[in-house]
Amino acid sequence: MTDPEDYTNLDRIEMTVRELLTEMKDTSEVMVDLAYASLMYNSEDMAEKVTELEKEMDDLKYAIRFKVLMSSRTKQDAKQLSGLLQVASAADKISDAAADIVDLLSLPLEKRPFVSAMLHESGEKIRATRIRPESSMVGYTIGKLGVEASTGCRIIALKSRQGWIYDPEDDVKIRAGDDIIIRGTEDGYIQLMEYAAGRKPWEFPEVSEDEEETTPQEEAASINDKEEESE
Amino acid sequence: MNRLEEILLESKDISEFMVDLAYSSLIYDNEEIAEEVVFMAERMEGLSTRIQELAVEIGTSKPEEIARIVVAIRLQASIMSIAEAAKSIADVVLRGLGKHPVLALSIKESETTISLAKIEEGSVLSGKTFQETRLSTQCGMFVIAIKRDREYIFGPGRNTKMEAGDIMIARGPEEGVAYFKDLADGTEKDLSI
Numbered sequence: 001m002t003d004p005e006d007y008t009n010l011d012r013i014e015m016t017v018r019e020l021l022t023e024m025k026d027t028s029e030v031m032v033d034l035a036y037a038s039l040m041y042n043s044e045d046m047a048e049k050v051t052e053l054e055k056e057m058d059d060l061k062y063a064i065r066f067k068v069l070m071s072s073r074t075k076q077d078a079k080q081l082s083g084l085l086q087v088a089s090a091a092d093k094i095s096d097a098a099a100d101i102v103d104l105l106s107l108p109l110e111k112r113p114f115v116s117a118m119l120h121e122s123g124e125k126i127r128a129t130r131i132r133p134e135s136s137m138v139g140y141t142i143g144k145l146g147v148e149a150s151t152g153c154r155i156i157a158l159k160s161r162q163g164w165i166y167d168p169e170d171d172v173k174i175r176a177g178d179d180i181i182i183r184g185t186e187d188g189y190i191q192l193m194e195y196a197a198g199r200k201p202w203e204f205p206e207v208s209e210d211e212e213e214t215t216p217q218e219e220a221a222s223i224n225d226k227e228e229e230s231e
Numbered sequence: 232m233n234r235l236e237e238i239l240l241e242s243k244d245i246s247e248f249m250v251d252l253a254y255s256s257l258i259y260d261n262e263e264i265a266e267e268v269v270f271m272a273e274r275m276e277g278l279s280t281r282i283q284e285l286a287v288e289i290g291t292s293k294p295e296e297i298a299r300i301v302v303a304i305r306l307q308a309s310i311m312s313i314a315e316a317a318k319s320i321a322d323v324v325l326r327g328l329g330k331h332p333v334l335a336l337s338i339k340e341s342e343t344t345i346s347l348a349k350i351e352e353g354s355v356l357s358g359k360t361f362q363e364t365r366l367s368t369q370c371g372m373f374v375i376a377i378k379r380d381r382e383y384i385f386g387p388g389r390n391t392k393m394e395a396g397d398i399m400i401a402r403g404p405e406e407g408v409a410y411f412k413d414l415a416d417g418t419e420k421d422l423s424i
Contacts (some may be wrong), residue, residue, distance in 0.1 A: 021337035025254065032247070032313065083328025087257065090316040094250065097312035104305055111298040115306065118236045123244040123386025124375065148343055149404040152373030185373040185402075186388050187361055 011059040013066065020064040021084065024091040027053055027060070030167045031098035033156045033183045037126050038102050040116045041181070042109060046157065047102035049166035057095040064088045126156070126183045133176035134198030143170025145202060151192045153184030235285045239303055239310075242278045244385040245271055246310045248376055249317035251402070255345035256324045258335050264347070268321035275314045282307050345400065346372065346408045348415035352395045355420050362389040364422055370414065371407035376400045 012020065031053050038046035068085055072078045104112060119126065131137060137145055148154050158165045158172065159179040165172060174180075182192060194200040232240070249271050256264035286300045323329045350357055356364055367373045377384040377391070378398040384391065393399070401411060413419035 018333045018337045021333065025338060029250070032250075036243075080328060080331040083323040083326070084331050084334055086323050086328070087320055087334060090253075090320045093316040093319070094313050097309040097316070100309045100312070101306065104302060107298075107302060112302045114232075114236055114299065115302060118232060118240050119243075121232065121240055124247055125386065146404075149371065152343065152367065152371075152402050185367075185375055185386060187367045188373045190389065191367065 012063040015063065015067075017064060017067045017071065017084070020060055020067065021088060021091075024057065024060050024064065024088055027057055027167075028091040028094040028098070030154070030156060031057075031095050032101075033126065033154065034166060035098040035101035036119055036122075037156060037181055037183075038105060039112070040119045040126055041128070042105070042116070044105065045164055046166060047105045049157075050098055050102045053167070054095055054099045057092055061088060061092050124183060125186055125189050126181065127189050128179060128181045129193050129196045131174055131176055131178045131180065131196050132198045135174075135176070135196050136198065136202040137174045137195055138176045139173065140202075141171050141173050142168055144204075145174070146204065147192075150203060151184060151195070152188035153182040153192050155180050156183050157181040235282060235289065235300075235303055238278050238282055238285070239307060241385075242275060242282070242307060242310045242314075245275055245278075245383070246314040246317065248383070248385060248400075249275075249314050250320075251345050251375065252400070253317040253320035254338050255347075256321055257329050258338050258344065260324060260329050260335070262325060265321035265324040268317055269325070272314055272318040272321075275311065279307060279311055339405075343402050344405050344408065345402055346411060348399050348401070348412045350393055350395050350397045350399065350415050351417045354395065354415055354417040355422050356393045356414055357395040358392065360390050360392050361387060364393070366411075366414070367403075369422060370403070370410040372401040372403035372411040374399045374401045 012023075015023070031050050034046050034050050034053075037043070038050065065085065065088075068081045068088075072081050104115070142155060155168055156166070157180070158168045158174075160175055161177070180196070182189065184192070191200075195202050249268050252264055252271075253268045255261070256268060282303065286304055290297050290300055356366065361367070361374070374387055375385070376399075377387055377393070378400070379394065379396070399415060403411070410419060414422070
């Protein structure tokens with residue numbers, strides 16, 4: 001900060017502490033996933049995105065410190081807020097580690113052939129798959145599908161005709177021919193593959209009190225549920 | 232994979248798992264989970280030392296491997312930073328500083344949550360594989376690790392068998408947690424809901 005009197009130029013200052021911390025946690029996690037994926041797929045693009053996110057994390061870090069310090073009124077406040085700041089700095093530390101991981105990309109490829117093979121064996125899988133035209137995911141946003149809630153997999157990158165989107169937001173629409181890079185358990189990944197290939201209709205998360213109507217796919221999903229047993 | 236790569240991969244899996252566990256210790260303000268993170272941090276120290284020993288060994292006997300070893304050591308350093316960060320989150324809980332409501336709320340805001348459940352004798356899951364029970368399809372919870380005795384199985388496959396006494400650590404939507412826990416402790420016998 002150049003002018004200590006003027007805090008309004010601090011980025012992200014409009015966000016609440018809660019929003020800032022959520023954002024820091026999510027960003028740090030996606031950075032680690034992208035960092036490993038960049039090594040697996042030898043992708044400079046992904047590495048760049050990690051570096052970009054690292055800068056965002058710095059903004060978030062200063063914003064949360066500012067907000068927390070401003071909101072501390074009593075000793076009790078200070079005590080509990082110190083824990084909050086510690087968690088924020090842990091998220092920041094994780095993001096720094098992710099940035100260090102992508103630095104490995106600058107080393108010659110022949111010196112790290114084992115890294116990609118090794119990461120393939122990881123407990124949490126990072127995998128790429130393509131959305132087939134017959135997939136029932138086509139035309140829906142990531143948020144409407146509830147990809148993470150349904151499959152436990154997070155879409156960490158998506159390649160559409162317009163190019164790559166890293167850490168896609170909920171409002172990004174899935175289209176036929178998109179390539180997605182996901183992170184999740186083997187079980188979740190296998191399910192997602194079935195959906196992406198159109199071998200299985202998407203099962204939408206139950207929307208209870210909301211006014212959203214049932215889609216034909218949801219109905220199809222409940223009907224088809226029984227048939228899978230016999231596979 | 233050679234021994235060095237195996238240990239490196241194990242550290243990576245543990246580090247990611249530590250982060251998941253550390254955040255869930257915050258959500259539930261649960262010291263037991265936080266202690267587990269600290270226990271894993273100790274184990275990470277051991278793995279880190281082992282990697283350094285192996286690196287020296289390989290570097291001495293096969294100088295042509297040194298460039299690769301540098302990559303492995305640098306990766307290990309980043310993995311250790313992630314593990315330390317997880318430990319520092321768990322530390323917040325252990326110091327009793329994890330009670331600020333904003334903490335749990337901001338972490339819960341993610342789409343999914345982490346849940347732990349122990350498989351009791353008489354659970355319908357006991358003795359069956361993930362494929363047989365279709366556990367993730369049934370309750371929406373994806374098991375990221377199983378703690379069996381003192382050991383962890385990371386990223387269990389479709390053919391991994393669940394056993395009574397296993398502690399399953401799963402990620403999934405909040406709505407799936409109750410059914411998942413009921414299946415594990417045997418109160419829910421119906422796997423076909």
